[in-house]
Amino acid sequence: MTQNITIRPTSGADTPAIDALLAASYPVLLKPDYPSSVLVTALPLISRARPELLRSGTFYMAQDDEGEALAAGGWTHSGPQGGVGPRDLGHIRHVVTHPKATRRGLAGAILRHAFEQARAAGVTRLSCQSTRTALPFYAAMGFAVQGEIEIALRPGITFPAVQMIRAL
Template sequence: MDPLLRLAVPADASAIAELMQSSVLSLFPAYYDQAQTASAARHIAVLDLALIEDGTYYVHEVDGEVVACGGWSRRNKLFNASVAGADERLLDPATEPARIRAMFVRGDWTRRGLGRAILTACVDAARAEGFTRLALMATLPGVPLYKSFGFAEVETAELTMPDGVVLGAVAMERAVDQNGDQR
């Protein structure tokens, strides 16, 4: 059965939370050590309900099961574990990039175009609201997907989780509309 892409609803929250945990525990060990993976599962794989409430979060569903999720935000928060400088302020589409947030795919559903389909939906929705740029903070497992979708590395980063564990990451951006769009 083909995955169905749709907007997430509040009733999806527990399935999304389970998927996030499963994705981190399955995919992160290829890039991070055991302590980093455990910390990411606690601090990054956490659903921000505002994404669902704002109508900017998507799920891929197969036979009633959520196998991928991700979205975008018009708010000033770059990633789940971020607190410094984050707020609920709406971003200005004319001067600030929309944020790509909380992208997770179940380990046995990777490399099937699900992340790309979610990113395409995010680009289209952000464009409809007047955004011209997108920004994200990628954990290492996501970097290949984002690069293949036209995101460029802005800088590498070290993210200190609330428990003090540090994860390598990459800040990335792309234009909403760009020549050679690889969608």
Template sequence: MNPSTPGAILRPLRPGEMPALVAMQSASFAALATAYPPALAPAYDAMLREPTYASEVAESDVWVAEGEGAILGSAGWLGQGDGLGRIRKVFVHPRAARQGLATRLVRAAEERARAAGCARFMLRAYLNAVPFYESLGYVADRPGERALPGGLSMPVLFMRKG
């Protein structure tokens, strides 16, 4: 199945799906984070498995792409006030990558945010994803860091749109 076809459905994350979501996000980061040293993958995976991560996901409107009986991708948004929405938790499983699914997920999150009154967007892009977000109209705002367990951090780029 091609996940970019209507066969992959977009729907809200359901209670009890955090383990499947974390597994998909971990696989996504491990496969696609070529802009980072390999040593960051275990620290990133540990961050995803911390109890605080589930509450971080829960505070956002996270939807998943489901196909082939599995979660293939995710994207959500969180209001920041003053008409600003933060796009977050954008991941696609490696077996569903490069088939348009991330674009569908981000556009759907933007649509939900617009319906809630957001006219502008921001996000924290992992360095390998910057060209993807540029293709969706995002521009660089400022560099930043994503803290990871063990005192590690990884560079990111904050981007904006609108």
């Protein structure tokens, strides 16, 4: 049976679904690329939906016919650490795919939708902070590596990532 996938903007009501998606995905998909000493402290902090993203109008969820969240992600003008920079620069935010739905093009479809919406809002460049795991995905989506970074999650807790950029 063919499943229909719908991509739609999220709302605050999607918090439980996105929390479940993040909790199912990150421990499984990040494990090959990060030591357990990093994951034990980072996962509780990164595996939670960001309410401001869910209500932004620029964060999207791919769901199946039953309404299950299979992938999510989006973009914002504000950066992951807050603040707003140049209006032509947007930021890809919190892209995730359920382990059972990888390699089906869902994250790519969400990003292409985000590209269209960001372009319509006057954005000409998108940056992202990629996990090591997602680096090949973002490269295939046209992002170029700018360098390795350490994302401060809380005082004393950092997460290794890769800063990337893409023109629209």
